Amino acid sequence: MLVVETVAKIRRLHRVQGKSIKAICRELGISRKVVRKVLRSGETEFRYSRARQPQPKLGPWQAELERLLEANEARPRRERLTLVRVYETLRELGYEGGYDAVRRHARGWQASRATAVAAAFVPLSFAPGEA
Structure with missing residues (x-):
């Protein structure tokens, strides 16, 4: 830029x-x-907009990846798999795409889950001395 x-x-x-x-x-x-x-050109500032990253190889595997991510989240914190391990599990099942596509999808999946948790927050307010 x-x-x-x-x-x-x-x-x-x-x-x-x-x-x-x-x-x-x-x-x-x-x-x-x-x-x-x-x-x-007469422009003073140039911006290069990147198109949305296509994920053609991940397409049929999205449901399986989300199932793995949900199962991984249900595990205790110390037993959770890293994304590299999740990727390797997908490779064993026949996935031929790259790690970056899995990582991007997992990041979006985690962000969507975080907003659902954040929406459940109920702020509490008390007058001084009541709580």
């Missing part, structure tokens, strides 16, 4: 000092493609 300051430097070097695109690239350590993009 380019900062507004870097965009200003690129434009100043090209328009005011008259430096070439190649010289700007050498000086700032940025690719020529990025320098051209900055010079051609």
Whole structure:
């Protein structure tokens, strides 16, 4: 992601000092493609949005992964499996995808469970000396 300051430097070097695109690239350590993009556009800040990560190989295995995660959560804290072990269990069952997809899904699963627990919180308030 380019900062507004870097965009200003690129434009100043090209328009005011008259430096070439190649010289700007050498000086700032940025690719020529990025320098051209900055010079051609009128934007001051560039953001690169990443599309949602597809999970095609995990798709048919999501139910099994969630079952493993729920069984893992039901275990005592010291006996729980790490995500690497959960991944290895899935591999033994025939899953051919990568660990990162399992980790991303498990993180989302844990976040959804945490919001359900957080929603059950009931704040208590007492006047001084009542509790």
